[in-house]
Amino acid sequence: MTTVRKVPHYPAPSPAVPVPARPWAALALAALLAGGLLAGCSSAPPVRPGPEATQHWPQVTPGDPAAANAVTLRALSLVGTPYRYGGNTPESGFDCSGLVNYVYRDMLDLKLPRTSRELAALQGPRLQPQRLASGDLVFFGSGGNVSHVGIYVGEGRFVHAPSSGGTVRLDRLDGPYWRDHYTGARRVLR
Numbered sequence: 001m002t003t004v005r006k007v008p009h010y011p012a013p014s015p016a017v018p019v020p021a022r023p024w025a026a027l028a029l030a031a032l033l034a035g036g037l038l039a040g041c042s043s044a045p046p047v048r049p050g051p052e053a054t055q056h057w058p059q060v061t062p063g064d065p066a067a068a069n070a071v072t073l074r075a076l077s078l079v080g081t082p083y084r085y086g087g088n089t090p091e092s093g094f095d096c097s098g099l100v101n102y103v104y105r106d107m108l109d110l111k112l113p114r115t116s117r118e119l120a121a122l123q124g125p126r127l128q129p130q131r132l133a134s135g136d137l138v139f140f141g142s143g144g145n146v147s148h149v150g151i152y153v154g155e156g157r158f159v160h161a162p163s164s165g166g167t168v169r170l171d172r173l174d175g176p177y178w179r180d181h182y183t184g185a186r187r188v189l190r
Contacts, residue, residue, distance in 0.1 A: 055174050057156040060133040063190045068135035070107040071189070075151045075159040078103070081168045083161045094161040094168055096149050100137060103151060104188065112188070116141075116149040120186065127185040129156075129173060135189045138173065140181040152185065 062068035084093030088102050097116050104110040113119050120139045127136060132152045140148040150160030153170070158178075161168045171178060 055156070057132075057154070058130055059154070060131055062133040062135055063187070067108055067189050068133060071103055071135040071151060072153045074103045074107045075099070075153060076170070078168045079159060079170055081161075083164060083166045083168070085164065087161075096161045099159070099161045099168060100149055100151060110188070117146050119149050120146040120184070122186050122188065124186045124188065124190075127187060129182065129185070132173075132185055133187070133189075136185045136187050138185045139183045140178060141183045142181055144183075146183055148181075 078090060078094070078099065081090050081099075082093040083095065085095050086098065087093035087095055088098030090102075094102065097114055097119060100119060101112050101114060104112050113122065116139065119137055122137075132138070134152060134154045136152040138150050138152050138158050139146045140150075148160065148162075150158040150171075152158045152173075156173050157170055158173060159168060159170055162171075173179065173182060
């Protein structure tokens with residue numbers, strides 16, 4: 001019969017730490033360390049919760065679900081790519097219409113007009129927000145002019161390259177700015 005030797009689960013206790021002769025010095029050191037840790041936390045950018053959905057977004061089946069899925073996944077994969085005016089590749093960065101053009105060309109070999117105004121003038125049905133399907137193009141502007149475009153990805157969200165100094169990102173159509181500047185949508189995939 002073999003004897004099983006028990007090994008302790010925890011290491012042996014560490015030797016006692018000497019107490020400083022001046023207890024107030026230890027408290028002062030602890031306070032300084034705690035203050036330094038707290039100061040480091042305050043320099044991080046605040047974490048803001050994502051905006052809550054303010055309306056229900058019906059799920060509309062795209063005319064070509066496989067193509068819409070390819071466009072949606074490719075657009076989402078580019079979130080975080082730097083913005084660059086006139087940019088149209090992941091390496092150079094994107095502006096809004098460059099992003100749309102790249103995604104459709106890369107995934108479906110579909111060549112689209114280059115500017116947001118030209119994209120808005122495409123033949124196809126104008127869509128109300130409740131009729132959007134993944135892969136639809138959503139347009140924004142003011143005074144009847146289109147100045148921005150993104151790709152709708154479902155559930156009230158769209159991917160776009162918003163501004164100088166920013167990156168490609170995912171936003172909600174019912175966010176205050178985008179809701180107020182929504183000018184319409186076009187269905188590219190039929």
